[in-house]
Amino acid sequence: MTPAPRDPEWRLPAAPASEAALPAVGSVAADPGEGTGLDLRAGGAQLPGPRAEEPATVPPAPEVTAPGLSAKPARRGPADPVRALMHRHRELCERAVDPLEIAAGLEAHGVTDRTAARFRHRDVFSLAEELYARVPRGNGAPARPAQEGAAHTGWAGWTLAALAPGAVAALTVTGLALTEGPVRLAVGAAGALGLAAALAVAVRRGPLRAAGRTVPAARVWTLWLLAYALGGDGLLQATLAGGPDGAWPVTPGPLLGLALAVAPAAWCARLFATRARRRLAASRGLEDFAAGTRPVLLAAVALHLAVLAGLLTLTGFAPGALALGTLLLLARLLAVHGFPETAASCLAAACAAEALALASVLAGRVPGCDLLAAPVRSLVDTWGPGAVPALVCGGAALGLLAHATATLSRASAHATP
Known part of the structure; x- marks a missing residue:
């Protein structure tokens, strides 16, 4: 008696080409008898258990995303709110010798304490400190102690310059009191010119200098x-x-x-x-x-x-x-x-x-x-x-x-x- 043909539906479907690249739980040998534990006989298929010498590894499931959608939700607004301000005032931050200059420059551009609160800072000064710390400066930037030292050592020079107008005026008044006629007129003219020159020198040095x-x-x-x-x-x-x-x-x-x-x-x-x-x-x-x-x-x-x-x-x-x-x-x-x-x-x-x-x-x-x-x-x-x-x-x-x-x-x- 000829056995009836088996139903062709019992055969395992062929894996698509794309699945060939996916990692599998175990490798199926060409010969089902080479220790794989996979029985393809008519009695049914038996999935292999993990080998004693090899722990079973389960690869992470790939993320499946719909076309046109991002895997992660998009952020609303910048993650670093100070970055935009830092780039906008980068020149100010690079030439500043301390955070106080940055605070002054920000205030000149209309940044107030209320504006600083939107950048997650309590005031303009703390915002300036962060900008000063984050923006690199060149090695040629002057240091504050050097500037203060230069100003301290030069106080004698601008003090003498500030005393010059008074000295010229005193000499001129004395000359006007001791002379008369054409000589007095010449003394007055010379004194006026000297006073103008002394004033010009006085306001170009020291605290009165406005370069x-x-x-x-x-x-x-x-x-x-x-x-x-x-x-x-x-x-x-x-x-x-x-x-x-x-x-x-x-x-x-x-x-x-x-x-x-x-x-x-x-x-x-x-x-x-x-x-x-x-x-x-x-x-x-x-x-x-x-x-x-x-x-x-x-x-x-x-x-x-x-x-x-x-x-x-x-x-x-x-x-x-x-x-x-x-x-x-x-x-x-x-x-x-x-x-x-x-x-x-x-x-x-x-x-x-x-x-x-x-x-x-x-x-x-x-x-x-x-x-x-x-x-x-x-x-x-x-x-x-x-x-x-x-x-x-x-x-x-x-x-x-x-x-x-x-x-x-x-x-x-x-x-x-």
């Missing part, structure tokens, strides 16, 4: 204000009297006091810069720094005002010179710390007001225009000719002080140049 931050027109406005302090009151008095007829009187005393006050002004500027820098290092927030810097600025201005008042008492007190000295100090502080445009505008406004006062008196001589000279005439009759520069320079100094209190209390005003 690359000046407005050229500010020199013209400063010279005008100093010239008015020398002879403006006499010119106004002579103009109100119908003149001037020939030379009008000059008062060198206030100008001498202003020249002598250049050295105290330089030391007050140094005091403010040093104290503000220390406050910047100790502060942990922009508001904290501003609150601690404003009293330092007011103290420096008050100290200079007291010293100037004492010098003017010795050389010839004039309220206009006192107000002018305060105005010039505030203007220079703003220029030194990076705000020369505002300082120059305020000096120009003071010059325009003094020129307008003189022009209104001259315009009042025109028939029917007497009212134009009435305000100045009334002011001079009540308080004297010195009331005009006192009112003009005093008002400008108050406005500049309010602006400086808000501006110089920012960390960005104390970045190292």
Whole structure:
């Protein structure tokens, strides 16, 4: 009897080509009798167990992903929020010699403590510390101790430069008192040129130096204000009297006091810069720094005002010179710390007001225009000719002080140049 043919469905299906590359639990030998334990007889298939000498290994299942989908969920937003800020301000971070300069630069670009909170930092200073630590700097970057040491060793040089205007002015006043006629005129001209040169040297060294931050027109406005302090009151008095007829009187005393006050002004500027820098290092927030810097600025201005008042008492007190000295100090502080445009505008406004006062008196001589000279005439009759520069320079100094209190209390005003 011929056995019936077996059902062809019992045969194992052939493995596809792609499965040939997948690792298997065990290898199937060509000969089923070579110790594989796999029985393909009609009784059924028996899967092999692990060999005693070889532990069974189960490969990890491959990740199956649908077409067009990522195996991992996409992140929303950058994982490192500081990285974008670091690249945006990389030049600032590379040239900074300490984290304080980075904090000042960030504050100048509008980064506040609230902005720093979005970068997972409590304030701008901690954010600047991370940027300083993460951005590499070249070996040629200057070090802070070297700069501070150079500034400390050079204080004698800028102190002598600050004393030069006072010395030149004192010699000129002495020469004017001992001479007369053409010689006196020559001494006055030489003294004026020497004083201008000494002032130029004094403001180019030390705490009054504002390298690359000046407005050229500010020199013209400063010279005008100093010239008015020398002879403006006499010119106004002579103009109100119908003149001037020939030379009008000059008062060198206030100008001498202003020249002598250049050295105290330089030391007050140094005091403010040093104290503000220390406050910047100790502060942990922009508001904290501003609150601690404003009293330092007011103290420096008050100290200079007291010293100037004492010098003017010795050389010839004039309220206009006192107000002018305060105005010039505030203007220079703003220029030194990076705000020369505002300082120059305020000096120009003071010059325009003094020129307008003189022009209104001259315009009042025109028939029917007497009212134009009435305000100045009334002011001079009540308080004297010195009331005009006192009112003009005093008002400008108050406005500049309010602006400086808000501006110089920012960390960005104390970045190292």
